[in-house]
Amino acid sequence: GVSREQISRVKRDTLIHAALLMLAALLLTGALAWRLSRQLAGQLRHVGQVVGRLASHDLTARAQLPPAGEVGALGAGVNAMACALQAHRGELEQRIREATAHLAAKKDMAERAHHARSRFFAAASHDLRQPLHALSLFVAALKARNQQTEAQTLIENIEASTAALELLFNALLDISRLDAGTIEVHPVHFPLQKMLCDLEQQFGAVAAEKRLRLRFRPCDITLYSDPLLIERILVNLIANAIRYTDDGGVLVACRRRGHMVRLSVIDTGRGIPPDQQENVFHEFVQLHNPARDRSKGLGLGLAIVSRLARLLGHRVDLRSRPDHGSMFSLDVPCGDASLIRSPAPASTPGQIPTDALVLLVDDESAILRGMAELFDNWNIDLVTARSAGEAVQWLDSLGRVPDVIVSDFRLPDDTDGIEVITR
Ligand SMILES: Nc1ncnc2c1ncn2[C@@H]1O[C@H](COP(=O)(O)OP(=O)(O)OP(=O)(O)O)[C@@H](O)[C@H]1O
């Protein structure tokens, strides 16, 4: 028989075995779970990194995961989204490239059209100028013949209108020539003081007439730029300063700032409100001439100033306060005093002796007739010709050599004024 003791031992052994088996199973599943969760965490971290790279605009980032399971599906989803984003971005970029190219082409076309128009106007101007010039000559002749007659006032009116027309025309021409790029810049080293003296002479009387104080601060500075164009800028700025100042004065000053010189025209005048300070540089903008009275200017001065400054590569700056005054400044590069070349001595305008013979050559008969009238009034002998050949014929038949030759540069038959003179 089996003793009770034996039975209880078997029972105990079985229990111990079962407990050991359970422990082993528990350890195994624990290890398995730990491994699995580590793998999952790694995959999720990887997906997180890919999403992070996508968020920072790296659309080439892709999740590299085995396709099976939920995390694999997540990875595939993220990849699909990245592909879609990349394709979309590519398309957008393509569209932007196309739109930019389209705009550039349009801008180019507009610029060329603008250029062609300016060139056309600049080219036509030579021919437009001639009848206008002839007109002013005729008016001058008419005036000389009709002194103390009833027609005098009428003639003076015609004269004023012609002068206004020439003024407008010349300003428009300046603008179109500047736009067409036919004005060349000739920079030289030159002393500023001489130019300031000339300007003082030019504007002294106008300022005195308005009881304005016009001061030029003396300055011993050499500039490097095109003196003719600089002077045109200053003439416009000073004329404005005097015109738009009712009391007080105008100061023209210059100050060195490193390699540049700042020329300033400062007035105590009406000023320009902040919202108009850009506008006044546009053509035909006038703040103080609502009636657009032509005798009060055309509104082209500052448009010419800004074009000239752009051509020269100089900066124009405007500071102004309404009712207090304005300051227009121009920054010009410093020059080198040792490189100043003295200008050619200017020929002094002489008096034409009364027994002189003047030869006038011009292909425009209106100009010839106008000039002839004028010379006639001055009692000067005149020979007119429309070409070099005609001039030589006339002089041969007269047997005289002219004392003065006035000739148009562009003449028919491919000749020019220089050729007339050398013959
Ligand atoms: N120094 C200034 N003070 C106040 N206003 C000014 C000054 N300079 C220019 N302006 C304003 O800017 C406008 C444009 O000036 P701009 O020189 O272009 O034309 P304009 O003087 O009217 O005519 P133009 O110079 O063609 O004879 C002027 O009409 C004036 O209203």
Ligand SMILES: [Mg+2]
């Ligand atoms: Mg002006």
